[in-house]
Amino acid sequence: MKTKRVLIVEDNDLNRKLFENLVGQLWSFESVINGRMAVNKAKEIHYDLILMDIQMPELDGISAMKEIRILNGQAPQIVAISAYADEGDRESFLQQGFDEFITKPIRPREFLQVLERLISGDSLEQNSKTYPEDNLDKILDINIVNQLMKYNSPKIIKSVFGDFVSECETLILQAKGQVKSGDLDEFSNSIHIIKGNSGTLGANRIFSQAQEIEKLSKEKIVDLLPKKIENLENEIQIFKDYIKEEINFIP
Numbered sequence: 001m002k003t004k005r006v007l008i009v010e011d012n013d014l015n016r017k018l019f020e021n022l023v024g025q026l027w028s029f030e031s032v033i034n035g036r037m038a039v040n041k042a043k044e045i046h047y048d049l050i051l052m053d054i055q056m057p058e059l060d061g062i063s064a065m066k067e068i069r070i071l072n073g074q075a076p077q078i079v080a081i082s083a084y085a086d087e088g089d090r091e092s093f094l095q096q097g098f099d100e101f102i103t104k105p106i107r108p109r110e111f112l113q114v115l116e117r118l119i120s121g122d123s124l125e126q127n128s129k130t131y132p133e134d135n136l137d138k139i140l141d142i143n144i145v146n147q148l149m150k151y152n153s154p155k156i157i158k159s160v161f162g163d164f165v166s167e168c169e170t171l172i173l174q175a176k177g178q179v180k181s182g183d184l185d186e187f188s189n190s191i192h193i194i195k196g197n198s199g200t201l202g203a204n205r206i207f208s209q210a211q212e213i214e215k216l217s218k219e220k221i222v223d224l225l226p227k228k229i230e231n232l233e234n235e236i237q238i239f240k241d242y243i244k245e246e247i248n249f250i251p
């Protein structure tokens with residue numbers, strides 16, 4: 001019997017799907033796509049845990065958390081999830097009122113361990129071990145695939161990888177237009193989504209390229225971008241071919 005309730009608050013479709021697949025293994029859950037909807041849900045229903053993305057339209061995760069904190073009733077555990085922060089930002093999230101903080105891309109096993117600890121009310125200080133560095137030269141990090149396979153059906157994993165590749169192709173097309181028209185903010189957003197999703201799925205070479213491009217665009221080093229975008233596009237094609245050939249690794 002799934003007695004604990006989790007609310008997933010995330011505007012990114014791929015991330016939300018992954019969180020749902022992971023959380024759904026252990027608890028009952030509902031999902032919403034922005035902070036405003038999260039506050040409304042929390043007014044109606046008690047959740048044991050709320051998984052809160054930080055960057056969202058309508059109402060961001062920090063504001064939503066603060067509004068939920070002043071509601072009457074039993075307080076939920078609220079976990080911040082952000083791709084724009086690193087472990088060094090943990091203190092600041094906790095001080096603002098979150099119970100825990102997880103960086104994206106998440107690692108499924110660690111992710112569920114953290115949630116399990118919070119939901120079970122185990123107040124043990126979180127062990128401060130850091131995640132092992134993945135092999136950044138790998139087209140696909142098989143450790144991540146193995147972890148995903150523990151919690152997801154092969155059918156879901158195949159569809160997630162398929163969706164990932166098509167979204168990359170759409171985003172890279174948009175990104176090329178955005179860099180041409182000098183719209184660097186929109187461009188950064190497109191690249192950021194590719195970076196986040198590739199990190200989550202262990203598409204490490206795509207991740208490295210996207211990370212590099214994001215850095216260049218933040219530093220406004222635009223003349224290097226066309227070449228780098230070409231590299232990223234190649235990596236996406238390589239990944240697509242790889243998945244087509246190696247899809248048999250999934251039973």
Ligand code: MN
Nearest residue numbers: 011053055056
């Ligand atoms: Mn977001």
